[in-house]
Amino acid sequence: MKKAAMFLFVVVVLAGIGIYITYLRLQQHEQMRGQYTQQLIQEQKQLIDEQRKKLGHVPDQLPEQKTQVNVAPSIVSRPAPAQKPMPSPLGYFKCDGRQYCSQMHSLAEARWFVHNCPNTKMDGNADGEPCEKDSRRKTDPNWQ
Structure with missing residues (x-):
């Protein structure tokens, strides 16, 4: 009985660690995705600014x-x-x-x-x- 309880305890602990690692990776992925999105936004703003400079004054x-x-x-x-x-x-x-x-x-x-x-x-x-x-x-x- 003690062996079964100990085995179950080890399985629960390992599952918890696996879930925690998955959660950390998900957070890291979301952070990287957000940074990538911000980078794309900045690049688009730069392109727009360059186009506006080439065109001169254009009404919005x-x-x-x-x-x-x-x-x-x-x-x-x-x-x-x-x-x-x-x-x-x-x-x-x-x-x-x-x-x-x-x-x-x-x-x-x-x-x-x-x-x-x-x-x-x-x-x-x-x-x-x-x-x-x-x-x-x-x-x-x-x-x-």
Whole structure:
């Protein structure tokens, strides 16, 4: 009986040590992950700063454009594009056939597509502001 109790005690102690070591490794992993995330954030901030320096002064938000919508019995017409197309930041955007909000990576990209590309389907109410019903606007802080 004493041997069985002693064996059980040793098993419990070894299991406890194993759990503790696993817990420490998990904490270490989480700490390393947090440091890596902070490193990525810093790198992204540096890239953004470099891009802004190259571009000069760029407003954080596009100015609001008031558009007039002509509604016929079943036809919604989109206002004509502005005199000059919106410049593509660093030349990243180009009309490549994408039409839907789900295909866009950012709100700025969607705005550029609506103002510069034909046959987009991102501005349902034709007010010039795309992806108004896209859930990422509310849930994703990077969707700006």
